[in-house]
Amino acid sequence: MSFQVDEQGYYGNFGGAFIPEMLYPNVEELRSRYLDIIADPVFQAEYDALLKDFVGRPTPLFKAERLSAKYNTKIYLKREDLCHTGAHKVNNTVGQILVAKRLGKNKIVAETGAGQHGVATATVCALMGMECIVYMGAIDIERQAPNVARMRMLGAQVVAAKSGSQTLKDATNEAMRHWINHPVDTHYIIGSVVGPHPYPDMVARFQSIISAEIRTQLQEKEGRDYPDYVIACVGGGSNAAGAFYHFLDEPRTALIAAEAAGKGVNSGHSAATTFLGKSGVLHGSKSLLMQTEDGQVIEPYSISAGLDYPGIGPMHAHLFESGRGKFYGITDEEALVAAVECSQLEGIIPALETAHALAVFEKLQAKPNEIVVVNLSGRGDKDLATYQNRLKLND
Amino acid sequence: MTKMNRISALFSKAKEPILNVYTTAGYPHFEDTMTVLTALQEGGVDIIEIGMPYSDPVADGETIQQSNQASLDQGMSVAHLFTQLKDLRQTITVPVLLMGYINPVLQYGVEAFCAKCAAIGIDGLILPDLPMAEYEREYKAIFEAHGLFNIFLITPQTTDERIRHIDSVSKGFIYMVSSASTTGAKTGISSDQETYFERIASMNLQNPRLIGFGISDHSSFMKASKNASGAIIGSAFVKLIGQATDLRAEIVDFVQSIKGKK
Ligand SMILES: Cc1ncc(COP(=O)(O)O)c(C=O)c1O
Numbered sequence: 007m008s009f010q011v012d013e014q015g016y017y018g019n020f021g022g023a024f025i026p027e028m029l030y031p032n033v034e035e036l037r038s039r040y041l042d043i044i045a046d047p048v049f050q051a052e053y054d055a056l057l058k059d060f061v062g063r064p065t066p067l068f069k070a071e072r073l074s075a076k077y078n079t080k081i082y083l084k085r086e087d088l089c090h091t092g093a094h095k096v097n098n099t100v101g102q103i104l105v106a107k108r109l110g111k112n113k114i115v116a117e118t119g120a121g122q123h124g125v126a127t128a129t130v131c132a133l134m135g136m137e138c139i140v141y142m143g144a145i146d147i148e149r150q151a152p153n154v155a156r157m158r159m160l161g162a163q164v165v166a167a168k169s170g171s172q173t174l175k176d177a178t179n180e181a182m183r184h185w186i187n188h189p190v191d192t193h194y195i196i197g198s199v200v201g202p203h204p205y206p207d208m209v210a211r212f213q214s215i216i217s218a219e220i221r222t223q224l225q226e227k228e229g230r231d232y233p234d235y236v237i238a239c240v241g242g243g244s245n246a247a248g249a250f251y252h253f254l255d256e257p258r259t260a261l262i263a264a265e266a267a268g269k270g271v272n273s274g275h276s277a278a279t280t281f282l283g284k285s286g287v288l289h290g291s292k293s294l295l296m297q298t299e300d301g302q303v304i305e306p307y308s309i310s311a312g313l314d315y316p317g318i319g320p321m322h323a324h325l326f327e328s329g330r331g332k333f334y335g336i337t338d339e340e341a342l343v344a345a346v347e348c349s350q351l352e353g354i355i356p357a358l359e360t361a362h363a364l365a366v367f368e369k370l371q372a373k374p375n376e377i378v379v380v381n382l383s384g385r386g387d388k389d390l391a392t393y394q395n396r397l398k399l400n401d
Numbered sequence: 402m403t404k405m406n407r408i409s410a411l412f413s414k415a416k417e418p419i420l421n422v423y424t425t426a427g428y429p430h431f432e433d434t435m436t437v438l439t440a441l442q443e444g445g446v447d448i449i450e451i452g453m454p455y456s457d458p459v460a461d462g463e464t465i466q467q468s469n470q471a472s473l474d475q476g477m478s479v480a481h482l483f484t485q486l487k488d489l490r491q492t493i494t495v496p497v498l499l500m501g502y503i504n505p506v507l508q509y510g511v512e513a514f515c516a517k518c519a520a521i522g523i524d525g526l527i528l529p530d531l532p533m534a535e536y537e538r539e540y541k542a543i544f545e546a547h548g549l550f551n552i553f554l555i556t557p558q559t560t561d562e563r564i565r566h567i568d569s570v571s572k573g574f575i576y577m578v579s580s581a582s583t584t585g586a587k588t589g590i591s592s593d594q595e596t597y598f599e600r601i602a603s604m605n606l607q608n609p610r611l612i613g614f615g616i617s618d619h620s621s622f623m624k625a626s627k628n629a630s631g632a633i634i635g636s637a638f639v640k641l642i643g644q645a646t647d648l649r650a651e652i653v654d655f656v657q658s659i660k661g662k663k
Pocket of ligand 1: 199240243244311313359360384
């Protein structure tokens with residue numbers, strides 16, 4: 007079975023490009039050109055140089071000794087939190103801004119949930135001298151205030167999405183509407199492996215550097231180039247897609263995804279799409295989607311803004327449906343416990359999104375000689391207000 | 402198909418510009434759907450487009466978004482809408498289109514949805530996020546079996562080649578979006594837009610065209626109709642009914658004033 011996108015833009019039953027005609031010329035231009043653009047050696051050289059000198063890649067693969075001891079297995083942390091701007095998101099924005107330049111665009115629009123993708127977009131726009139407008143849910147603007155300030159400091163315009171649940175889904179709607187209204191000069195940098203084809207594949211390719219490095223680094227450290235498990239959190243699924251990418255066809259590696267179960271999968275306050283969703287169309291692709299019987303999108307809930315999304319990328323829907331990926335629902339509480347544990351055992355404060363991946367150790371029961379790689383997708387600075395509040399750090 | 406689709410019949414006999422008005426189902430109030438349709442017909446509308454509300458209407462601007470949400474908040478769904486429309490053809494004789502996003506249709510079931518539309522007397526569908534390639538691959542046969550026209554959109558950015566292809570798979574009319582925008586984003590018609598209208602008019606397409614987006618009054622309606630068979634009004638109408646105190650009278654008045662009959 008293939009886990010790559012096919013000619014029609016599908017992963018199994020999921021994917022496609024369900025877009026209004028207004029977006030067709032832009033998406034079609036991207037679809038017909040992205041593979042050639044990415045394959046161009048000049049592009050590759052520019053992309054590699056920026057990842058090295060601007061982002062700070064390769065990121066370390068760190069053996070987490072105290073976590074390993076606690077769970078009696080070999081745990082490695084892939085340190086995407088050490089990327090410039092503090093999360094994996096920048097791998098994608100560096101790639102897409104170079105694509106945008108080659109498409110002759112001089113303005114960028116983006117959506118953001120946690121603000122990490124917004125910051126990563128604002129950062130590359132500053133670097134390349136492009137105008138940047140970021141849509142962010144009004145609720146997220148509040149709960150991720152430091153990132154809003156960072157985007158503005160970088161010269162981006164941050165616009166509040168006030169419709170619906172006022173979170174990532176609505177920010178994405180607004181970004182798409184902005185693109186419809188500015189089709190000629192603007193490129194839309196989607197922040198995850200969602201959206202119409204070719205976005206899921208393009209973003210996965212830009213994030214695939216994560217698993218490419220894991221392979222090389224594991225070879226050096228363990229004498230084999232694959233782990234027994236790769237664990238990553240899934241909002242839209244870009245850090246997971248990147249961490250899984252080079253292991254998709256490696257049967258010895260189990261692919262483990264952590265979704266946000268909020269207050270509990272069946273609490274009515276959750277974002278655990280594979281547990282609660284069924285096939286549907288949102289933001290330009292067919293995938294698993296949390297929705298009512300009538301096909302209205304359900305407003306999800308998670309303590310983590312970056313996972314507070316009612317869908318997942320079509321690649322992940324296919325991994326789920328085919329059984330290739332295993333999905334866990336992690337509650338707010340479990341994520342908070344895992345965040346404290348990683349902070350206090352390893353000296354690394356993770357992002358709330360990442361904490362969901364770290365909470366999987368508890369459930370995994372890996373064997374002592376097995377190798378577990380968890381993608382540490384981002385650092386927790388942006389979440390300090392939530393941590394202070396929920397963990398009573400100031401009392 | 403036994404009889405001629407009402408849309409084809411209309412275009413083949415129309416002598417004056419055709420007015421198509423969009424209204425959101427269940428808006429301003431849940432039970433208003435049939436009242437609005439009846440008043441539109443009384444005012445002299447030529448085609449009615451009923452919006453099936455959706456939680457995430459990405460091609461729509463604020464006015465239509467808010468009407469969608471207001472309708473959903475009052476409990477509207479595809480199933481409820483079908484119930485409200487069950488006696489549609491006892492009063493409404495003009496062609497009726499359903500407009501909406503693909504996901505609610507998928508959840509209802511494409512086959513069941515089309516069968517229901519045919520039973521009620523719906524003439525066609527406008528599903529902006531159903532792409533042409535997908536339509537041809539998976540939906541066309543089902544739509545056609547139920548005598549439903551699928552109305553495609555074109556925009557100023559659509560290439561001539563694609564317009565020709567859309568023309569070849571279209572039935573009824575082609576929905577010409579007047580500018581690159583979401584609904585309700587702009588009002589009035591600029592000279593650039595007129596150039597675009599003329600360019601399309603000179604392509605001699607086999608299907609007639611209606612122009613939508615930015616049409617709000619008699620003057621923009623007439624301007625658009627110079628280079629097409631007529632025009633479509635959405636946001637301006639939804640805004641009106643959202644504020645109306647005498648729904649029926651204000652709708653009749655609005656339609657008549659757009660058509661210059663007042
Ligand atoms: C640190 C971090 N991890 C994960 C995510 C979730 O996104 P994705 O599922 O695309 O990796 C986000 C999104 O904002 C994030 O900031």
